[in-house]
Amino acid sequence: MSGLSVIFAPLLPWQAIWIAGGLAVVLLVLALWRGLRGWALRALAALALLAAIAQPALQREETEPLSDIVVLLDDRTTSQRLADRADQTDSAVAGIAAQIARLPNTELRRVTVPDGAGNAGTELGAALAEALAAEPRSRVAGMIVVSDGQAHDAGLIPEMPAPLHLLQTGRQADWDRRLLIQTSPGFGIIGEETQIRLRVEDLGAVPASAGEMADLTIAVDGGAPKSYTVRVGRDLELPLVLEHGGQNVVQFSLTPVEGELTTRNNEAVVQINGVRDRLRVLLVSGEPHAGERTWRNLLKSDAAVDLVHFTILRPPEKQDGTPVSELSLIAFPTQELFIDKIDEFDLIIFDRYGERGILPAAYFANIRSYVERGGAVLVAAGPEYATVESLFQTDLGEVMPARPTGRVLSEGYLPRPTALGLRHPVTAGLEGAPPREGEPTEEGATHWGRWLRQIELANPVGDVVMSGARGAPLLVLNRAGEGRVALLGSDHAWLWDRGFEGGGPQLELLRRIAHWSMKEPELEEEALYAEIEPGTLTLTIVRRSMAETVPPVTITRPDGTTEEVALSETAPGRFTARWTAPEAGLYRLVDGDLERVVALGPAAPREFENTIASPEPMAAALAASNGGVTRLEEGVPSVRQIADGRRSTGLGWIGITPRGAAATVGIEVHPILPAWAWLVLAALLSVGAWMLEGRGHPRRTPPSGA
Structure with a gap:
């Protein structure tokens, strides 16, 4: 094809040419007023001069027609695999592609839309925008989307240059029941009720057989489920009591109903971190000493700790005649603390406490029973532990993890982790720990400062995790019944707090001892847990153990199949393995008696939030583009070419608008006249005007008598 047009290449700015043209018009009007014949x-002469300045030329363009483009979006997200939607999609894509191939001068661009990353759902809007950006908008004759219509980013659909059509999968008889977790706390107090708000909804063409009630079960960490019967379509608040600290995985499941579209949205998983309301600690200092402040600072620095602290300033044997009315001491409420309210404490600390008759002997028997029922006792021993006033000489001695020899x-000496201590979570990984006795010291390494006193301990029971002077046990940890007892055979931890010879991690060590005594999950010797990489289905399985080797961990998938994963030791007492799950869901990790439930992926996948096919999310974009919706349940529509602005959809057909775009392949430019020719023409016209005007006036004659 070719086209002819006139172009200009002016020698002066167009403003100057227009001014000159205006001046020529004024002179023309003056000539008409005076009646000049030329x-x-x-x-015409003025026009020729202006043309010489404007330099008009003829431009000839050679063009070739371009084909129209039809973009076909093929939705292959997870929701498109429900029921027979995949077959509907395959049939529609094949039918549309065949019809477009038969249309003259028309090309098809097919775009497949997968699941959005990170539970983003169906990103049809982004896919449409990207497809349009890759093609000239002047050639796009239509956009066809084969989908269930559930676009989760419909707001990103750009303005369409041609009709946008939705070929909707699914069937009008589809219905589904889903479980929605509306609110769930990130934290819950152990032993107290936590409220979770949820809702059971029916969507689509719900049959009467579905009923108005649903059976719901709740299981924590894969344990025995509790069953409830709940009403459909009503907000519900269900109570939940967390029984342990750390991560609690709570699984909600609806009993499937025959005929519903999918059961994938019948389950939901939430993870709640179990925390203690307040840790109640009783600290009893036998006498004032330099290390007393260290314990108090440690416990008061933790906002979650309620501390009750008593220091015995005046033992019973001290009789100096001071009137009682002049004493400013608080009486030690032994009955209330060690009989009436002892079970309210999570930990009892005896700091350099010696038995001097302040507590009756029967009270120590009650403290021992408190430990055996699940309580915790920590003893920071001073010289009194090696005497007849030692706590070991009371009924509490039955649960003490080591016997004093009587020597101070x-x-x-330098406190050192033992071989067992390097694996135990209380002492493993403490910064600056010195090597074990007999092992070489790294050049330039800085280690802890020394302590200057230790009570010699013998016959340790439990785990000796630190040794001191002459290799004697320094820190011994043991379980007694349901409870725990920790014995620190020195009162010189405060030297680290004062920075003696460089100091040491006294606050971290004492914190770990106290929290281990209170059964904090992060300090359990035998533990199994998983660290999930955010936004992925990859996790790191962690097995903490005091043993030298551990067996493989058995993983149970959501479909019930199992897999064994071998672990390798990456640090003393820490065995790990990195594993990627094949799909999102609930996975159970088992190693002997240890079990952990892990939720991978979103608790409720976005693709299954609303599984009923609907054009509503795309309705605004369809209307704005003059497009429409066709249900594939009624068959694949035929494709027609229609004029722009005409109705683009009808019974059994959809329309695309041919754009008639073309590409320029060549340009020729020829001046109408050269510049000199315009000047000659102007000169000839001017002379002709002068001659015409000269013939029009009579010849003048001289007067008579001249």
């Missing part, structure tokens, strides 16, 4: 020729070692 005004027409003068006008008053010499400098």
